[in-house]
Amino acid sequence: MTRLDRTNCEEAFRRLDDFLDRRLTPDEMRIIQEHLDICAWCTREFSFEASVLQGVKRKVRQLDAPTDLVSKILSQLPPEQEGQS
Amino acid sequence: MTPLSHVQKTGSLSSDFVRTPPVTFESLFTSVAHAAYGIAMRLTRNQADAEDLVQDAALLAHRGFDSFMSGTNFRAWFFKILINCYYSRRRREKSRPVTSDLDDTPDLYLYARSGQAGFPTQGPDPASLLLEKLGTERIVGAINRLPEEYRVVSTLYFMEDLSYEEIAGVLECPVGTVRSRLHRGRKMLQKALWQIAEEDGIVSQPADQEDA
Numbered sequence: 001m002t003r004l005d006r007t008n009c010e011e012a013f014r015r016l017d018d019f020l021d022r023r024l025t026p027d028e029m030r031i032i033q034e035h036l037d038i039c040a041w042c043t044r045e046f047s048f049e050a051s052v053l054q055g056v057k058r059k060v061r062q063l064d065a066p067t068d069l070v071s072k073i074l075s076q077l078p079p080e081q082e083g084q085s
Numbered sequence: 086m087t088p089l090s091h092v093q094k095t096g097s098l099s100s101d102f103v104r105t106p107p108v109t110f111e112s113l114f115t116s117v118a119h120a121a122y123g124i125a126m127r128l129t130r131n132q133a134d135a136e137d138l139v140q141d142a143a144l145l146a147h148r149g150f151d152s153f154m155s156g157t158n159f160r161a162w163f164f165k166i167l168i169n170c171y172y173s174r175r176r177r178e179k180s181r182p183v184t185s186d187l188d189d190t191p192d193l194y195l196y197a198r199s200g201q202a203g204f205p206t207q208g209p210d211p212a213s214l215l216l217e218k219l220g221t222e223r224i225v226g227a228i229n230r231l232p233e234e235y236r237v238v239s240t241l242y243f244m245e246d247l248s249y250e251e252i253a254g255v256l257e258c259p260v261g262t263v264r265s266r267l268h269r270g271r272k273m274l275q276k277a278l279w280q281i282a283e284e285d286g287i288v289s290q291p292a293d294q295e296d297a
Contacts, residue, residue: 061244
């Protein structure tokens, strides 16, 4: 990844995914944030992408495991061998 | 509270000094079982298959528990076994047709399409209206349209707060591969979501718009 001293829309957009996943260095995060603070267009795009990611996470995690899942599985494991290391 | 309960796992006091802090397979498995089931459920889309998958992984993990290094990341270790079990099952099944038209998805696909269709593109949570209308099952269905390597990495990413490094460990691939698959998978997912929204009449299909 190229060194980032300051940024424009194109540079910011190239780092969109890494920014949203906090994969940038603190300095890079700050520089992108500074750009977002002054660029309404990029802010809209970044906010929308963040909203998609968070929304998908929220939705797919709506799931209940069967209440007896753990006990059922543990009951089917072979018993511990005495002296097993 | 039984201070020596961990000795039950090994049955020997010598292991007591090796494996610290004291843990049992049962306690570690219990801590990850529901998360594992969630991933299994999203990958198999079937409760019975998901339970079987977690069961298979638990059996293998239990058998190989001595190779797990206490104090390291049990969750990532168990997920790796789970994913390997999943791939083993997949190999026994017929290969799925791959939806290749997702390959050329442009950036900001959902943003652009949402704007054209009159859905919000700004505000505190701009995509929420579309995602609410789609609902969980269709969103899961969209992830399932992704080619396998993107589907698995995306499922891990969306279901669990795993770092790229942890996902790379689970999938036994370089971090750069995780990063590129996630980034590309996201673009594909946006197109898949829109395709499903069109197919199910949540948004108008282009032909409908022309007729209108």
